[in-house]
Amino acid sequence: MESLGRGLVRLAKGSARPERAGFLQSITGHFCGSHEDEATVCCGLDQNQFVISDSEFPGSTRILLKRPSFCPIKHLEERQAAALPEALRGRGVDVGVAVILQSVDRRVLLTRRAKNLSIFPNIWVPPGGHMEPDEQLLEAGLRELQEETGLRLEPGGFSWRMLGLWESVYPPMLSRGLPRRHHVVVYLLLLSTESHQQLQTRIKADESEVSAYAWLEPHILECVAAVEDGAETTGRVPSHLPTAIEATELSGGSARPTELPAATFLNTAPAAGEDVERVSTGTRFALRLWLDTLAVRDK
Secondary structure, eight states: OOOTTSOBEEEEOTTOOOEEOBTTSOTTTTTSOTTOOEEEEEEEEETTEEEEESSOOTTOEEEEEEOOTTOHHHHOOHHHHHTSOHHHHTOBOEEEEEEEEEOTTSOEEEEEEOTTOSSSTTOEEOSEEEOOTTOOHHHHHHHHHHHHHOOOOOTTSEEEEEEEEEEEEESSSGGGOSOOEEEEEEEEEEEESSOHHHHHTTOOOOTTTEEEEEEEOHHHHHHHHHOOTTSSOTTOOOTTSOSEEEEEEEETTEEEEEEEEGGGGGOOOOSSSSOOSOBOHHHHHHHHHHHHHHHHHHO
């Protein structure tokens, strides 16, 4: 059964009509070899449906689609797939939108998801969420940004572009259980004309979704983006980075400034057992793409 009230991914190849992706279908694998984890695709809204295709279509954007090497859908065995509830196997793949918000002084806003959320609790991500039916991508991103942080960006106060697509599954590794959620996250880059201090004064984060937030500088984000999940470098802080990072924590309806260990932002996803506070793998992917845009603009 299709998810009610959420946009779903549809796939197309060549001149074929777009078809709804199945929950157990590897979106990235649809466009690349079984041992590869990325593909360049075209995506966009076609008759209010989010379509990913190997060919251009009116209004589409050519962009990178990627999954982690440990993507559960990639490694799911037939017996494991058969063990999933029928209702889950019949679901589609949801469309998510996440906003990389860059201030005019080149800081990026990351938020820590509340501990009681059902997927990716206590993980650092950009503001974002599901795209609703009949929503435009930018409309969904701006709505999620305002719902989670209270920030409302007015027309003329920012420019934007699409950064990349990330195939996200929860739990993120089969060692932590069979898949319960399957998304394609569309990362949008929003370039604000305001400084992070100006934006900070308007933040009124929703404590039910966000437990902390931080404005991170490029030299810190370079190190965050360079971390590879599965590597044996968890929490090691390079000598040129500060040992603590300024952030704002939410508790009991109030926000207070604090300092968090820089090592937290450099943690990797454990191969087994409970997850740890860290930056999500998809966020690191998006930050690498964002850093590429900085390099181009600096030329």
